[in-house]
Every structure is written in C-alpha cells, then in structure tokens.
Amino acid sequence: MLSRGQRSRRRVLGVAMVVLATALAACSSSDGGAAPGGTELAKAGPTAGPPGGWSDGGYKPDTASLKCGSKAADPTRGITADSITIGGLAYLTSANGSSMAGTEVGAKARFERANAEGGINGRKINFIGVSDDGQDIARNAQQARRLIEQEKIFAAVPLMTSNTGYLDTFCENVVPFFGWGFNQGYCSTAIGFGITGCQFANEKVATNSLAYTINSLFEGAPTNHTVAVVGVDNDSARAGVKAIARNLKAAGLDVVYAENPIPVAGLTDTTAVVQAVMTSNDGQAPDVVYHSSDFQSVLKLSTALKAAGYEGKQVSPTYDPRLVGVKDFDGNYGSLQWLPASDDANPTNKQLLADLAKYAPGQVASLPTMAGYFAADMFLTAAEKAGPDLTVDKLLAVLNNNYSYQLPGSLPESRWPLNHFISTPCSSVAQIKDGAWRITGPLRCGSVFLTGK
Secondary structure (H helix, E strand, O other), rough: OHHHHHHHHHHHHOOOOOOOEEEEEEEEOOOOOOOHHHHHHHHHOOOEOOOOOOOOOOOOOOOHOOOOOOOOOOOOOOEOOOOEEEEEEEEEOOOOOOEEEEEEEHHHHHHHHHHOOOOEEEEEEEEEEEEEEOOOOHHHHHHHHHHHHHOOOOEEEEOOOOOOOHHHHHHHHHOEEOOOOOHHHHHHHHOEEOOOOOOOOOEEEEEEEEHHHHHOOOOOOOOEEEEEEEEEOOHHHHHHHHHHHHHHHHOOOEEEEEEEEOOOOOOOHHHHHHHHHHHEEEEOOOEEEEEEEOOOHHHHHHHHHHHOOOEEEEEEOOOOOOHOOOOHHOEEEEOOOOOOOOOOHHHHHHHHHHHHHHHHOOOOOOHHHHHHHHHHHHHHHHHHOOOOOHHHHHHHHHHOOOEEEOOOOOOEEEHHHHHHEEOOOOOEEEEEEEEEEEEEEEEEEOOOOOOOO
C-alpha cells in the first residue's frame, strides 16, 4: 500500500507543471558570455520597484519589423449582434505527462463572469473551449486550422502551447491570440499578446529581475551570491541556461555552474549531477541552485541534493497549491512572474478565487489556471475598449497603440507594442514551508537595460 506521501507525490506528478527557463529569467541573449551592458547592470544593482511603471531602459523596438500586421480579410469573423466566438489552443496532455491542464477552466471562469455581467458591449462570449494539441506540432497546426475554418473564432484565448505550428494559419487569417508567451509566436508578431510579454531572448536588452529574486532570499547579505544553474539537455534549454547565467553575472552574481546534464527523457541517476553541483563553488556548494527543468527532475534532483547535505536555497519556476503534499519539496522556493493565488488578500486574487469557486468548483488555482484566467481578462479589457463596433482590426489597433494592461499587485504591467519584443521584468517569490506556500517576496519589478548590441 502506498504511504500518504507517496500518494501525494503520485497525484502531483500528474499536475500541470510549467518550467520556463527564459520566462522567469527574462532572458536577453543565448550568448553565455558577459553582457555588453554588464557594467551598467552590476552598477545599478538588482533593485526592484512596483509592478507598474518599471523602467524600459530606453529600449525602443523596431515596431515596423512586427510580423502578421496585415488587415484582416474577414474582420468580423466570429462576431454576431449578440456574441463573440472565442476558442483556445493548449497542450492539455503530453507524452511526458506535463501539461497546461486547468488553463481552459481559468479562462471559462472569467468568461462566465463577464457573461453574467452582461458581456462585452452587449455581446456574450461564446467560449467553445480549448483544443488540445498533445504537444505535437502537426496536431497544433491542424487544430489551428480547425479553429478558423470550422469554428470561425474571433480570437484564440487562451493560447498555451510549446509549439508554433498554429502561427502560419493565425498570421494568414489575422487571429489575435492571448496567453502565456512561452513560445516564439508571441515574439515580434503584431497579433500575439502574452500576459507577461514575449519570454524569449532579445539581444538588445537584459534584465536584473532574476538576480533581485535570488538576492531577496537572503537577509542582510552581500549581493555576490554563488549560483548553480541546472537544465535539460536540449537546444532551447541550453540556450536558456546560458542566458540565465548571463543575466545573473551581469547583475553581479557569481555563476559557478551553468550546465544541462539532465536528459530529455528525465533524470534517472542523480549521482554525477549532485557531485558536480556540490563542488562547483571552488570545491564547496553554491549558495543557490536554480533548477530549469521539468518538475519530475526538479523534485528528484532537489531531493538528492538535500540527501547529500545541501543546505542552500533551491529555486525553480514551479508553483502549484498541490505541491504542499510533497514532503520532499518542503523548503524549496518558487519564482513566479505574478503573485500566486496563495496571497488571497490581493483583490485580484480574491476575485479570481471567487470566480473559480462559483464557476469551476474544486478547481485549483495553479499557474496554468491563473494564466488562462488572466489571458481571458486581458482580452475582455481590450475588447471593451475597442467599442461596440468590434472588429479584428479595431482590437489590434487598440492593443498596439501604447496600450498597457495590469492587474494591480497580482499581474505586472505589460506595454504594447513594447512587450511583443521583451518580457515584463517582474517576479514574486513563494516558499513551501511546513505544508503551505508562503509568500516571501511580493510581486516586484526589476529593470530592463540596453546591452549595447
């Protein structure tokens, strides 16, 4: 018979876990060397401010380079006198077990409340649900075509996929999409709107947000902490680990290890990785281990490090309320791009939890659920501003003309078209301690810096 802890772990291993190397680091380049703007970053220090009004460092993107900027051939697609048809696309299942399951429920809850309040300028949201691409690129493209050709959606909400097979169809048909920007389709396109911007590298800028997150874990300590960054052995993860290391170094932290020793199929024997990490700081253990891998590997490696006597901080972009049942994860930190739902005093979080309780009883406020809810809210806010004569072109004109969006204290400010090119440089920190998630750092924003490239 399984023990209670084993049963908890088994349940959590099936939970939607999102580990985004570039997302939490607000990466700036795949180059692992010193940042051209490193002196300025280190001099400025990893400071942080409120989630609105963060500094863009004077970065001025070339908005003329945005792709998918043509006019819609069918600008009222999915629009009737009393409804707006919306559908989503996500990997709700996958071969390795990780998924964005729950994102469809978060979006549905927000749309349900909008409809209960009268809709958008008199139109109700006809939410047809979220299509599952199974994390397969061919299926991703097929589902995108079906959403346009058969369902005739006005916009895709939420879009939470790791593949970009959808992009050709959405670009050709000018389909606005909203979600968490962890695929390249959200970057440098006029139709993609990530709730925290484009998560991928931009060689012209850097950020100190992850450095601030790490420094916030230490009270009254100097800022040159030693950090080991551990990732999965594939092309995108290797680029991500190099970029994470680059930003940390640029902000004054001492990166003593930045490698990708974890096989794509998962970590089986932790011995070599544990030994390498535990001796990476001139024969000693580093102050912080930053995990940039799948949840199962994070759990296995962090547990092995603890068993080997590691007493430093372990951080990953991993958060889910159900993780409190996993004893081996106790003490670990989650670095998030928004405020976790465990801060239920925040007005936005309070409303989100109330909406879930009313329209999706029993649904956990996981990161995918919150991301789906936020994506729906972002769309609704922009569609309301576009007015009663809603068209695709009017919606995009509103969004791409000095538009800003945030949920105070919960989701940081994004600015458009700026965030088609960069991520919002913001994060919060939570720790699993004694069977509960505890907020150790509120949502705060660092700064964007020009690298000189």
